[in-house]
Amino acid sequence: MFASPLTDTLRFGVFAALVFIAAPSWSQQVPGAAPRVAMVVGNSNYQSVLALPNPANDARIIAEKLWESGFEVIETIDADREEMLADLATFRSRLREGSEALFFYAGHGVQVNGRNYLIPVSATPSSVEDLVNQSIDAQLFVDIMSNSGARLNLVMLDACRNNPFAEITEPDTTEIETRALAIGASQEEVARGLKALAQASPGGLAEMTSGKTETMISFATAPGAVAFDGVGNHSPYTQAIVDNIDEPGLEINELFRRVRGDVREATGGDQIAWTTSTLETRFYFKTNDGSLRDSTTGMSVGSDTLGALPPQRIVDRTFWRAIRxxxxxxxxxxxxxxxxxxxxxxxxxxxxxxxxxxxxxxxxxxxxxxxxxxxxxxxxxxxxxxxxxxQLDRGDVSVAIGTGAEVLPTPETNGGWVYVQKAPRLGEVTVEEDLELEPSSVRWLPPGARLRFIPIVGSNGGQDSFVGLELLENGNTAETRVAIETHVDACDMLAGNPYDAQRVTAGTRQFIIDRNFDAAIVACEIAVEKHPENVRFWAQLARAYRSAGRYEDALFYQQKAVDAGYSSAKVYLGQMYLDAQAVPQDYERAIDLFQQAGIEGESAAYTALAWVHRAGVGVPQDYEKAMGFYREGAARGNDWAMTNIAEFHQKGFGVPQDIGEAVRWYITAAKSGELTAQTRLARIYQTGDGVPQDFEQARFWFETAAGRGVPNAVTRLGVMYEQGQGTAKDIEAAARLYTRAARDGDGEAFFRLGRLYASQHPIFDDPARAAQLLERALSEGVYGADRELARLYEAGRGVGKDLARARTLYASAAEGNPWAARDAGRAWASSDGFAPDLAEAVRWYRRAAEGGVPWAALDLAKMTEAGRGVEPDRVEALIWYATAWGLSDDANLVKSVAERTGSYTEQEFNKATQVLLTRLGADIGPADGQIGPKTRAALQDAFEARGQSLPAGRIDLDLLGALANFE
Incomplete structure (x- = not known):
């Protein structure tokens, strides 16, 4: 129906991809330059030890400088241990063969027994052992970098301060003591532990090993010595880095020689920065040459980017500049x-x-x-x-990347020669006829000529300058100096698409724009108003509108961008026709747009075409064709295509089911930054779905997604801490994670947190709060919330005792949970403030027992035996006792059943057997309690039909229990 030359062209590409593309392994990566990746941590706002004024500020400015140097930055400010580990997992997931990796830490750090421990803001240790367990060994960061395959590793530790536990204040001591006593420590143990903490570290950090990879480790001061936090806006060490890092062509060894000198001068010789290095290769934060696109992470290929927002200082300044x-x-x-x-x-x-x-x-x-x-x-x-x-206006002129040329504020010339003493590295300066003024060149400027600057696409911006010397007639020179700032426009920052081949920055993943669509809309509306002819801004504004569900507005700008020939917009206009968003559903139009965009090189077009054939919309369903298009997208670096290839192998869509192949593709997509792949990987490893169960890998991938703020990944990570999966059990860590996820709107997090506060844990015992949290979870439709809330109403904990509400909630929960049906049975059998309804109780017990709940079968047996809510029937009661026996080997249940059935006769056991055989379809006549040939034959047949041998001997609970559960 849709055959065309375009289709034929794409089909050829698909077959090429099928021939040449194989599933990548962990070490294989999508094509393109390996990323420059930095993790930057600044901990200031400590909860139980002395707060530090500078580390958060130090980390933020270092993050800004690294981002402007082309690094992808994972910025971690005032982090608890779980957040630091989650961001470390994200950091680790981004490292690969050839990467340039950097870790910066500012905050409290202590050495214990020759090991350096970085202290999260959540640490409340009451002993040295607590400190080690609640902190993170700094060597872990170095080892992860060393084992990643990175080309070189840089570690900067601005943590060489005094032992904070040697100068702990009374309020902080009280907080630590309160926690320790609550979880079972004695006053004497706490006092002894705090004294040991104060004496555990002499101050300063110990030397560290660097591994086999080229590594430089820089300390703010010498090993064992103490560094200053500083009296200015930043510590002396951080300020020295900031003052030197922007100089193009400054090799790192020379940079740290300058840092050492600057720190010595700033501290009057009291602090000497210390560096140990195994670097053999030269490294520059900012080079004077080379392709900016290739050296800036997220710009060289497909969608290989975290797609997160830049460091906070950058976002703050950029968005405010747009709206002020x-x-x-x-x-x-x-x-x-x-x-x-x-x-x-x-x-x-x-x-x-x-x-x-x-x-x-x-x-x-x-x-x-x-x-x-x-x-x-x-x-x-x-x-x-x-x-x-x-710094809002850091130059004489500020130019957004990808918005065209800007006239420099230089005086008009009367005509003459100009020597270019310094040309910008982030863009080109031209005269009006577009002749570039290159470094060290001499150019004639005609009368009235104005200089123009246009940024080169590929960098994250930064400060730059142009210096020219005009040669005057008298032989003198007149200097023209212009400070230039290039920056990423707020629209590009908040709504740029990682899959857009014409993007000017790494782009923002859909998850991020969905959380900030209102800011993206504002930024892009302002950008369109300021640059009305910039087609990219039209497409990005359409993306922001679409995230907000404003489809009519999205359609206007999407169509406008398509009419202007913008390839990426064709994909998303096609999606609107596919999904009938502000337009009538039109599969033919959608497919045509996808095909056009595919020929023009848009990788997302291939995932869209794959979906069309996968779902069979407008074309016959064809998994083989869908896989072909996904492979074509993957060959272009599209990690959503990789994720779908993994799903096809996981579920056997058009290919043999192969979980190993699925995992390999998921890993490649996950390391590229694709969030769905990360969470699916975590669940595969957590459940052992086709692979050996591996809680460590599950935790790593949940941490990786949690590090980017995926709410349910944060919750699932909390579950792993609460249950001790892949980590030591840590209820406090779980609570912090649940709280964080709940703030981001994850319904399950409200449920988990509510259940924790209802658990009577010594630190978390607040049933009133639990009830409110569970009500919130119930309103979100979270599975299990009704049952947990019912328990509170039944017991009157945190709420007024209300058995009627409890019954209603248990009944609701029982729709998907047979254990809740058992709870409902107990509630209807209860006479605590309400008249019992024993018949209703029997109904719920039966439902639970038939759902496989052994205790409900025992309850039902007792009621049947006593004739409560049902006619008394000892044989039927014995069947339910046997059902409970066969369902569980719980020692308490087994003991109870054995005691209750001790008075039953052999004839009653025989009758129960005959009743069960009749229910299974055997024709043995009436149940008379006599085991004759027909009964024995029927028993033999029942067991053989299920591949089991009939137990020898008389009929007992084991045989009757097995038979009861055949039914």
Whole structure:
């Protein structure tokens, strides 16, 4: 129906892909440059030890500098142990053969027995053993980097401060003691532990090993010595790095020689930065040559990117720059929602008030979800805000990448020769006829000529400059110096598509834009208004509208971009025709658009065409063709295509089911940053679905997705901590994770947290809060919430005792849970404040027993024996006793059944056997309690039909239990 030359062209590509593309292994990667990846941690806001003013600020500015140097940055600020480990998993997942890896840490760190431990903000240790368990060994970061295949590793530790437990304050001591006593420690043990903590570390850090990979490890000061936090906006060590890192062509050994000198000078010789290195290769944060696209992570290939937002300082400055001169209420509301602790949050609040809005409604905190309370900003924090605000306009001119040329603010020339002393590395300076002014060149500038600057696509921006010397007639020179800032526009930052071949930045994955679509809409509307001819902004605005469900608006800009020939927009306009979003459903039109985009090189077109053939919409369903298109997309680096190839192998769609092949594809997609692949991998390893159960791998992949903020991945990671899967059991860690996920709207997290507060754990015992959390989970339709809430109403814990509500909730839960049916039976049998309904109790017990609940079978046996809610019947009761016996080997249940059936006669056992055989379809006549030939033959047949041997001897509970459960 849709055959065309376009189809034939794509079909040829598919067959080529089928021939040449094989599933990659863990070490094989999608094509393109290996990423530059950095993990940057700054812990300041400690809960139980001395807070530090600078580390969070230090980490944020280092993250900014690294991002502008082309690194993909995983920024971790004021993190608990679980968050640090989750971000470490994300970091590890991004490292591969040839990567350039960097780890920076600022915060408390101590050495214990020659090992360095980095302390999360959540640490509340009451002993040295607690400290080790609640912190993270710094060597772990080095070892992971060393074993990753990375080309070189850089480690920077600004953590060489005093042992914080040697100067712990009374309130912090009280908090630590309270926790320790609550979980069973004695006062004497706590006092002894705190004393040992104070003496455990002499201060400063120990030397570290670097492994086999080329590695440089830099300490803020010499091993065993103590570094200063600093009296300025940043520590002396961080400030020295910041002052030198931006210089193009500065080799790293020379950079750290300068850092050492700057730190020595800033501290009057009291602190000497210390570096140990096995580097053989030269390394530059910013080179003077080479392709910026190839050296900036996420720009060289398909969709190989985390697709997360840049470091907070970058997002803060970029978004505020876009909105500061508007009078749009929605702009400032979007800012405050996305950056409630942002540099310009106070200004945003005031603008919202001035424009008739209510900032308090945006910042409302759920009282059920505890957290660190906001405090008044310190003078240092105010100084940092002033520093960032002053950088809003960092140059004489600021130019967004991919928006065309900007005229430089230079005086008009009367005509003359100009020597280019320094040319920008992030763009080109041209005269009006587009002649580039190259470094060290001499050019004639005609009268009235103006210089123009256009950024090169491929960098993350940064500060730059142009210096020219005009040769005057008298032989003198006149210097022209222009400070230039290039930056990624807020629209590109918030709505850029990782699958767009014409993107100008790494792009934002759908998960991120769905969480910030209001900010993306504002940024892109402003960008379209400012650059009305920029087609990329049309397409990105359409993407933001589509994320918000504003399909009519999305259609307008999507169609406009398609009419202008923008390839990526064709894919998404096709999706709108496929899904009937603001247009009539039109499969033919959708397929035509996908085919056009595929020929033009858009990898997402192949995943769209694959879906068409997979689902059989507009064409016959054909898994083989779908797989071909997925492989074509994967060959172009599209990790969503890789994820679907994995699913085809996992489920056997058009190919033999092969979980090993599925896992290999999932791993490749997951390492490329695809979130669905990460969570599916975690579940495969957690459940042992076709592979050996591996909690360590499950935890790693849940951590990787949790590190990017996927709410249910955070919850599932919490479950692993709560149950001790792949890690030591840690209820407090689970609670922190559940709280974090609940803040992001994960319904299961409310359920898990509610059940924890209902559990009577010594630290988490708040049934009133539990009831509220479970009510929230119930409103979200979370499985199990009704049963847990019913228990609270039945017992009157945290709520008024209400057996009627409990019964209703148990009945609701029983729809999908036979154990809840047993609870319902108990509730209807109860006379605690309500009249029992024994017939209803019997009905629920029967339902539970038939669902395989042994205790319900025992309950039903007792009621049948006693004639409560049902006619008394000892033979029927014996059948239910035997059912319970056959369902479980629980010692308490076995003992109870044995005791209750001790008075039953051989004839009653025989009758029960005959009743069961009749129910199984045997024709043995009436149940008379006599085991004759017909009964024995029927017994033999019943066991043989199920591949079992008939037990020898008289009929007992084992035989009767097996027979009862045949039914």
């Amino acid at each position: 001169n508007t009078d749009r209420l929605d702009a400032f509301e979007a800012y405050l929602k996305m950056l409630p602790e942002g540099v310009f949050a106070q200004e945003a609040r005031q603008k919202i008030l001035d424009l008739g809005g209510d900032p308090a409604a945006i910042e409302a905190v759920d009282p059920l979800l505890t957290g660190v309370e906001s405090t008044a900003p310190t003078e240092l924090q105010m100084a940092i805000k002033r520093e960032i605000a002053a």
